[in-house]
Amino acid sequence: MDKTCCSLFPSTKSNVHRVSIKISNTEVECVHNCQYLGVTVDKKLKWTAHVDKVILKLKRLVDICFKLRYKLVKTTRSVFAR
Numbered sequence: 617m618d619k620t621c622c623s624l625f626p627s628t629k630s631n632v633h634r635v636s637i638k639i640s641n642t643e644v645e646c647v648h649n650c651q652y653l654g655v656t657v658d659k660k661l662k663w664t665a666h667v668d669k670v671i672l673k674l675k676r677l678v679d680i681c682f683k684l685r686y687k688l689v690k691t692t693r694s695v696f697a698r
Contacts, residue, residue, distance in 0.1 A: 623650040
């Protein structure tokens with residue numbers, strides 16, 4: 617039950633604030649952002665949180681590649697020179 621969560625998708629006119637869901641006497645946590653099949657979706661079915669997470673990962677990867685660019689070029693040259 618560690619990964620189990622619920623998220624409500626109310627219409628704009630409804631006033632649903634809190635719902636209690638229990639499975640085997642364990643209450644399921646209601647969250648604003650829920651991850652389903654690797655995609656993070658919020659209660660308005662927007663992908664903003666997911667896109668922000670992907671952008672952060674890409675920034676880290678680009679930063680690492682930028683810092684290693686000279687070493688990668690030397691390694692690539694030595695591989696193709698043989």
